[in-house]
Amino acid sequence: MQSWLNALPVQLLQPKVSEPMVIMGRVASAFGIKGWVKIQPFSEYVDSLLGYKTWYLGHENGPWREVTVAQCETHDKTLAAQFPDCPDRTAAEKLKGLLIAVPRSSLPTQEEGEYYWADLIGMSVINGAGETLGTVIELLETGANDVLIVRGNGPDVLIPFLNSVIGPVDVTTKTIQVNWSADFLL
Helix, strand or coil: CCCCCCCHHHHHCCCCCCCCEEEEEEEEEEECCCCEEEEEECCCCHHHHHHCCEEEEECCCCCEEEEECCEEEEECCEEEEECCCCCCHHHHHCCCCCEEEEEHHHCCCCCCCCCCHHHHCCCEEEECCCCEEEEEEEEEECCCCEEEEEECCCCCEEEECCCCCEEEEECCCCEEEECCCHHHHC
8 A cells, every 4th residue: 555655746746725824844854763753843832733633744835735643742842743654764754854834724813913923924124214124034033032034135134023123013015114224234
């Protein structure tokens, strides 16, 4: 019997989902000899993925393959998970590097002033003088505070995601107002 893991490249060419996906982690490696994989979560809380029994595996721009999570548990700052039809380490090693996502619609609604990182990616960053500094391409968690990586015409700009710097975030117009001078870009 051939599992979906044996035909993974073929099945990933067949999109299974048309709604927006939010990347929640990455398969870092095989874990043990019984088909488990180690997951590097990208969420604020390590155990955020535990609430989802169905994940989607794939690459950044898809296509995504729906998988059921047979078992999942936390291991310090990572997760260990097992999928049906992933019986051994060889099968688990084939999943290394794949991203794990969930449909955007399955995420809980955020409170006022709270945002998912995925919602901030692609937003325009505009300062108080009305200058467009660029577009958010990534966010970093530094321990002290999160940092927006903004790409404009020059080198990438790192802007701390602090109340004193970040102004209104408008999800509708996809803009972030910042108290950040274009002089900091030099």
